[in-house]
Amino acid sequence: MSEGRPPTIKTVAARAGVGRTTVSRVLNGSELVSADARERVLRAIKELNYVPNSVARGLVTSRTEAVALVIPESESRLGSEPFFAALIRGVSGALTETRTQLQLVLVRDQLERDQLTTSIVTRRVDGVLLVSVRAQERVAAMLEEMGLPTVLAGRRGEDERLSYVTSDNIGGATAAVEHLVRGGRERVATITGDLDMDVGRSRLAGWRRAHELAGREADESLVEPGDFSEEGGRRAMRSLLERAPELDAVFAASDLMAVGALAELRAHGRRVPEDVAVVGFEDSVLARHTNPPLSTVRQPVEEVGRTMARILLDEIAEGGARRQQVTLPTELVVRESS
Amino acid sequence: MSEGRPPTIKTVAARAGVGRTTVSRVLNGSELVSADARERVLRAIKELNYVPNSVARGLVTSRTEAVALVIPESESRLGSEPFFAALIRGVSGALTETRTQLQLVLVRDQLERDQLTTSIVTRRVDGVLLVSVRAQERVAAMLEEMGLPTVLAGRRGEDERLSYVTSDNIGGATAAVEHLVRGGRERVATITGDLDMDVGRSRLAGWRRAHELAGREADESLVEPGDFSEEGGRRAMRSLLERAPELDAVFAASDLMAVGALAELRAHGRRVPEDVAVVGFEDSVLARHTNPPLSTVRQPVEEVGRTMARILLDEIAEGGARRQQVTLPTELVVRESS
DNA sequence: CCTCGCGTTGGGAACGTTCCCACCCGGTGA
DNA sequence: TCACCGGGTGGGAACGTTCCCAACGCGAGG
Numbered sequence: 001m002s003e004g005r006p007p008t009i010k011t012v013a014a015r016a017g018v019g020r021t022t023v024s025r026v027l028n029g030s031e032l033v034s035a036d037a038r039e040r041v042l043r044a045i046k047e048l049n050y051v052p053n054s055v056a057r058g059l060v061t062s063r064t065e066a067v068a069l070v071i072p073e074s075e076s077r078l079g080s081e082p083f084f085a086a087l088i089r090g091v092s093g094a095l096t097e098t099r100t101q102l103q104l105v106l107v108r109d110q111l112e113r114d115q116l117t118t119s120i121v122t123r124r125v126d127g128v129l130l131v132s133v134r135a136q137e138r139v140a141a142m143l144e145e146m147g148l149p150t151v152l153a154g155r156r157g158e159d160e161r162l163s164y165v166t167s168d169n170i171g172g173a174t175a176a177v178e179h180l181v182r183g184g185r186e187r188v189a190t191i192t193g194d195l196d197m198d199v200g201r202s203r204l205a206g207w208r209r210a211h212e213l214a215g216r217e218a219d220e221s222l223v224e225p226g227d228f229s230e231e232g233g234r235r236a237m238r239s240l241l242e243r244a245p246e247l248d249a250v251f252a253a254s255d256l257m258a259v260g261a262l263a264e265l266r267a268h269g270r271r272v273p274e275d276v277a278v279v280g281f282e283d284s285v286l287a288r289h290t291n292p293p294l295s296t297v298r299q300p301v302e303e304v305g306r307t308m309a310r311i312l313l314d315e316i317a318e319g320g321a322r323r324q325q326v327t328l329p330t331e332l333v334v335r336e337s338s
Numbered sequence: 339m340s341e342g343r344p345p346t347i348k349t350v351a352a353r354a355g356v357g358r359t360t361v362s363r364v365l366n367g368s369e370l371v372s373a374d375a376r377e378r379v380l381r382a383i384k385e386l387n388y389v390p391n392s393v394a395r396g397l398v399t400s401r402t403e404a405v406a407l408v409i410p411e412s413e414s415r416l417g418s419e420p421f422f423a424a425l426i427r428g429v430s431g432a433l434t435e436t437r438t439q440l441q442l443v444l445v446r447d448q449l450e451r452d453q454l455t456t457s458i459v460t461r462r463v464d465g466v467l468l469v470s471v472r473a474q475e476r477v478a479a480m481l482e483e484m485g486l487p488t489v490l491a492g493r494r495g496e497d498e499r500l501s502y503v504t505s506d507n508i509g510g511a512t513a514a515v516e517h518l519v520r521g522g523r524e525r526v527a528t529i530t531g532d533l534d535m536d537v538g539r540s541r542l543a544g545w546r547r548a549h550e551l552a553g554r555e556a557d558e559s560l561v562e563p564g565d566f567s568e569e570g571g572r573r574a575m576r577s578l579l580e581r582a583p584e585l586d587a588v589f590a591a592s593d594l595m596a597v598g599a600l601a602e603l604r605a606h607g608r609r610v611p612e613d614v615a616v617v618g619f620e621d622s623v624l625a626r627h628t629n630p631p632l633s634t635v636r637q638p639v640e641e642v643g644r645t646m647a648r649i650l651l652d653e654i655a656e657g658g659a660r661r662q663q664v665t666l667p668t669e670l671v672v673r674e675s676s
Numbered sequence: 677c678c679t680c681g682c683g684t685t686g687g688g689a690a691c692g693t694t695c696c697c698a699c700c701c702g703g704t705g706a
Numbered sequence: 707t708c709a710c711c712g713g714g715t716g717g718g719a720a721c722g723t724t725c726c727c728a729a730c731g732c733g734a735g736g
Contacts, residue, residue, distance in 0.1 A: 006459075008722055019686035024724060032684060051459045055402060056722035058393045059691050066441075073427075084423050089411075092444040101461060103404075104442045106430040121389045123439060259627060289597060291629040346692055357716035362694060370714060394692035398721050 007048040016044035027052055058124070066101040067312055068125045070116070070139070073108045082284045083301055084131075087153065090305020091129060098313060100126075117142050127312045129153065134196050149315035151308045155198050155325075163315060165307045165326045169199055169281075172297035172330030173206020174213070176251050176279045179295075179332055181214050185249035185277055189222035191236040191261060193253040200228075203253040203281060222247060226257045233260025241268055248276055249338070255280035255287045258294055262337070277338035292336035300328050345386040354382035365390055396462070404439040405465045405650055406458060408477065411446045420622045421639055422469075425491065428643020429467060436651060438464075455480050465650045467491065472534050487653035489646045493536050493663070501653060501661045503645045507537055507619075510635035510668030511544020512551070514589050514617045517633075517670055519552050523587035523615055527560035529574040529599060531591035538566075541591040541619060560585060564595045571598025579606055586614055587676070593618035593625045596632055600675070615676035630674035638666050 013023045018037050025033050026041040033041075044050070058064045069091055071084065088104075095102050103125060107113050116139050120128060127149035133140050133156050143150040144162055152164035180188050190207040193200030204223065211218035224240045226232040233252055237260065240247060250265075252258035258280030262272060270276045272292060280287060283298035311324045351361045356375050363371050364379040371379075382388070396402045407429055409422065426442075433440050441463060445451050454477050458466060465487035471478050471494050481488040482500055490502035518526050528545040531538030542561065549556035562578045564570040571590055575598065578585060590596035596618030600610060608614045610630060618625060621636035649662045 010722080013686090020723085021686055021725085022684085025685095028724085034684065037684085051456060053397075053462065053722050054460055055393055055396045055462055056691090057724075059391075059397050059693085059722080060724045062691075064393060069442075082420075088442065089444060092442065093446070096444075096446075096450065099460075102442045104407075104426065104430065104440045106427060106434075108431070108434075112434065118389060122392055122437075124391065124393055286623060286627055289624055289627055291627075348692080351716095358693085359695090359716055360714085363715090366694085372714065375714080391692050394721090395694075396721095397692080397723085398694045400721075 006053075007050045009050075009052070012041065012044045012048060012050050015048060016040040062124075063126050063316075064101075064124050065099060066103055066123070066125045067095070067127045067129060067309075067316075068103045068105050068120060068123060069129045069131070070105045070107060070120075071131045072113075073106055083282065086301035087131065087305040090302035090307075091309045092305075093302075094306045094309035094313070100313065113139065117146075120148070121146075126316045127151070129308050129312060134194075135198070136196075149312055151312045151315070153304060153308055157198060160325065161323065163311050163323045163325060165304050165311065165328065166198070167299040167301075167304060167328050168330045169202035170206040170209065172281065172299070172332070173203040173251065173253070174210045175206075175330070175332045176281070176295075176297050177207050177210030178213065179334065180249040180251065180277055180279060180338060181210065181216075183249075183277060183338060187219070187222065187244065187247040188249040188251060189224065189240050189244060189247045191224050191226040191233055191240070191250060191252040191257050193226060193228045193257070195225060200253060207251055226253065228254045228257060230256045230260040230263075233257030234264045235260075237261040237264035241265075241270075249278070250276060251279050251281075253281050255282045255284045255294060255296055258296070258337075259286060259290055262290055262294070273336065273338050279338050283333055287333075287335070290337070295335045295338040296333050298331045298333050300330070303328055344391075345388045347388075347390070350379065350382045350386060350388050353386060354378040400462075401464050401654075402439075402462050403437060404441055404461070404463045405433070405467060405647075405654075406441045406443050406461060406463045407467045407469070408443045408445060408454070408458075409469045410451075411444055421620065424639035425469070425643040428640035428645075429647045430643075431640075432644040432647035432651070438651065451477065455484075458486070459484075464654045465489070467646050467650060472532075473536070474534075487650055489650045489653070491642060491646055495536060498663065499661065501649050501663060503642050503649065503664045503666065504536070505637040505639075505642060505666050506668045507540035508544040508547065510619065510637070510670070511541040511589065511591070512548045513544075513668070513670045514619070514633075514635050515545050515548030516551065517672065518587040518589065518615055518617060518676060519548065519554075521587075521615060521676060525557070525560065525582065525585045526587040526589060527562065527578050527582060527585045529562050529564040529571055529578070529588060529590040529595050531564060531566045531595070533563060538591060545589055564591065566592045566595060568594045568598040568601075571595030572602045573598075575599040575602035579603075579608075587616070588614060589617050589619075591619050593620040593622045593632060593634055596634070596675075597624060597628055600628055600632070611674065611676050617676050621671055625671075625673070628675070633673045633676040634671050636669045636671050638668070641666055 009020050009023050013020045022033060022037055023041050026038050092102055128143055129151050130140055131153045133152055135156050137156055150162050152162055154166045155164040177188055192204045195201055208218045222244055224236040226236040250261055252261050258278055261278055265272055265276055272278055280294050280296040283296045287294040287296045307326055347358050347361050351358045360371060360375055361379050364376050430440055466481055467489050468478055469491045471490055473494050475494055488500050490500055492504050493502040515526055530542045533539055546556045560582055562574040564574040588599055590599050596616055599616055603610055603614055610616055618632050618634040621634045625632040625634045645664055
């Protein structure tokens with residue numbers, strides 16, 4: 001096995017006794033090849049162990065068969081790690097069906113964020129998947145302007161113009177709070193996520209909506225801003241307990257904040273769920289292992305990833321005109337904290 | 339701003355009033371360019387918003403400035419998700435410094451595993467990072483044979499020939515068990531990981547070694563095989579309790595198995611740590627949130643990723659002769675379960 | 677027997693770079 | 707004055723594909 005250098009399409013053509021073009025046609029599944037020629041080509045390919053050079057192909061077609069998955073550092077940290085992993089799983093699953101490559105881009109700091117556009121142009125990817133964007137996300141705006149096919153995980157706001165896939169945050173939050181109300185809770189507080197993000201705002205909107213549906217007035221003094229982190233959850237719980245000691249339930253906009261809240265409640269001697277019921281959001285691995293096990297809202301993260309990838313492939317194939325916006329259903333998971 | 343099509347090196351050359359080659363030289367930092375020409379080229383680049391086409395460059399240099407990170411599906415599942423996320427963070431961090439792209443390849447099933455070689459050849463990456471390999475990993479063997487620069491996370495066995503980065507599994511396990519012995523535990527059992535993997539074997543070796551160092555005979559009936567999963571941990575704990583009800587400590591080769599063990603111990607009315615002490619391995623997010631919080635061995639996962647990337651870049655740059663094998667230190671984290 | 681058409685085929689050009697080499701030009705030493 | 711040198715420069719070729727188009731062979735129809 002003395003491979004000088006890898007075989008090219010010419011090597012194959014020579015071996016099969018045909019021209020370059022015919023080999024190319026076989027490779028790309030064209031009909032205009034005689035059965036005889038096709039068979040000879042296929043045999044030569046197998047004998048030579050030929051694999052087409054995707055770089056050369058990319059040069060002429062100006063398509064790389066690759067998409068970038070862009071994830072802000074903050075998203076890959078925090079308890080959202082399982083989110084991140086599941087999303088990748090979904091994306092990757094949908095992508096491998098079409099042989100599209102997945103490039104991972106983690107954006108650490110502001111500097112990298114600024115270079116991102118150049119970086120994406122250099123990469124020459126066919127499209128971009130962008131995770132969890134803030135309201136004023138410059139990267140998204142730039143991609144939109146460049147006309148590069150783009151699908152967001154989550155949306156920047158309610159008037160999002162780009163394609164996106166998100167889970168039903170309003171519905172999930174509503175269901176969580178309704179569940180608390182139905183369980184006889186009178187004073188349901190909420191610890192919100194970052195209100196600069198649609199997930200944060202939507203989950204808060206769900207809390208409000210549930211009150212409305214129950215014919216109650218939402219008491220805004222029961223709303224405490226958090227930041228999706230465990231420590232943020234602790235802090236928020238602390239100030240809620242000071243301000244509204246009579247509360248008997250908390251809806252936290254993330255499991256991690258719920259974990260922080262649980263710790264703080266314990267520190268204050270409140271029993272869960274007897275004195276205070278707690279519900280989180282996300283259904284991360286954590287939720288099953290807290291004490292007591294955490295009721296939460298499950299999001300179909302892997303499905304979100306899969307859907308994003310499918311939509312992106314669509315956009316790439318069709319020249320990107322039609323935008324698709326999908327909201328996937330969430331599901332309340334009741335455990336012992338409520 | 340009516341961009342017909344993106345500017346090429348020729349556009350830049352024309353605008354700067356120089357030849358293609360000179361632009362190329364400026365781009366690649368060659369010294370053989372007059373200050374004057376260099377400045378004109380840089381200005382033209384800025385004015386035209388020119389970004390070199392990495393595909394075309396890749397075609398002639400036959401380097402893509404991209405590496406693949408290959409992760410078996412089983413590794414991205416289970417409680418190892420944070421592991422996976424942290425590893426990616428490390429890899430990505432070290433890579434962005436050199437503008438190298440990261441391609442993520444998740445291997446779901448056997449079929450995909452078989453196609454992996456072709457897939458890697460098609461991708462034309464400059465090197466491969468391969469996660470957590472089993473003893474008989476065909477992919478690793480194939481990469482070795484192809485001579486493609488490769489770095490493993492973990493090793494196939496003690497006689498690994500490829501470059502790898504691993505954490506000190508033997509040392510960590512030894513420390514964990516010594517800690518239990520020093521705490522006065524007499525009968526320290528262990529739930530092993532998959533013994534087909536070096537991590538599994540090494541952590542078991544550490545358990546043996548600690549006994550040896552303490553001048554005790556390791557009682558092999560206290561060894562129960564697990565599979566790194568929570569359910570596996572439960573099952574193993576159950577049969578240990580049946581077989582050796584007098585045990586007073588358990589070292590589980592992963593946090594997730596430790597969690598399973600905790601649940602099973604509780605079900606059997608054993609108190610932790612009073613009746614039985616438990617130590618895990620990994621220090622995943624989970625460990626801080628179990629009841630009681632889990633003592634465990636922390637691995638520097640992000641650092642493993644960073645180191646892998648650095649070694650791979652080295653191998654790529656230097657034509658791959660020298661192999662590097664690095665073992666990073668682990669650290670015992672004592673919480674309340676021991 | 678010639679022409680037409682259609683299924684099949686292959687060569688040339690192009691994609692945007694880098695690398696090799698030849699060239700130019702001013703200065704230096706004989 | 708002439709050969710020589712070396713920094714600076716640019717054009718041609720090559721990388722391995724795909725696409726365009728011209729050409730081929732062969733049977734059918736006039």
